[in-house]
Amino acid sequence: MLDREMTHRRAIVDLLPKYAHKRRAGWTPAAMLPEPLTLEDYLLLRRVAIERGDEPVSLRELRTHARDPYRTIDPLLNGLPQLVHHGYLDQTADAYVLTSMGRDLLTQGERAANDYAEDRYTLSSDDLERLATTLTDITRRQHEAPEPAVKAHQDRVPHLRRFDPRQTPPVQLEYAIYALQRARDDAYIAAWRSAGLTGPMIELLSRVWTDTTATVDHLAEHARGRMLAADVTGTVEKLQHARYVSVSGTTITITRTGRDVRGGIEGETDRVYFAPWPAIDAGWIHDRFANITMQLNR
Secondary structure, eight states, X not given: OOHXXXXXXXXXXXXXXXXXXXXXXXXXXXXXXXXXXXXXXXXXXXXXXXXXXXXXXXXXXXXXXXXXXXXXXXXXXGGHHHHHHTTSEEEEXXXXXXXXXXXXXXXXXXXXXXXXXXXXXXXXXXXXXXXXXXXXXHHHHHHHSSOSSOOHHHHTHHHHHTTOOOOSXXXXXXXXXXXXXXXXXXXXXXXXXXXTOOHHHHHHHHHHHHOTTOBHHXXXXXXXXXXXXXXXXXXXXXXXXTTSEEEETTEEEEOHHHHHHHHHHHHHHHHHHHTTXXXXXXXXXXXXXXXXXXXXXX
């Protein structure tokens, strides 16, 4: 593949988290949430809903952090009894499933959020349809590809999609972009697991990879709410034992071995992620997607 084409493709991937963080900026479901539910309750309800669809999901499964394997703790799960008490989840033994009230709330919330995002950018109808169709096709190819063997994150996309099944180009685009992110997650997880790392190890190694002044305290602050301080310390010790990082005083530095391993994971992620992509005008897609993302800044 030509370097220019790959540069455009990587630039598209770089825009995915920027879009995700900006598309709903200024919107929360607070106005539609009945008391005493909070945003955290809504996000937890959404998480349960996309794990197994309409099938019950066990607390053990929710605690394995399959959706976010970089965590060692998950305070959000403390809200499960609240959602059961107010009728948004049913509980049988240690398994949870959405009630009709829960489905109605998520349907209202997802549609409102997607409409809000659509109202914040302008793109010609032809460009919007082309962009949505092209990206949707890529996500279909990624899900049908032989690699990675496990597509846990991509498998959750239709579980979320069911709350807003509209086939309009803006809604198609929203879920195509969401699916592109989830496909990247699956490729990345497969790459670091193949390299023998755990979620916390790759999380902290990546931080040291990009932060030349990293310390244990910096890493603990970075992982606050997702790892205990003791877990951060223990993970740094594992990375040091593997000779991926060196520790001098309070400073943690990535070693040449660590840099090679982390770079190899990035390369393998790209290989798996981009393999199913068809021939496309990546420059055109990037320009239109960048235009949307820039409009979301306003």
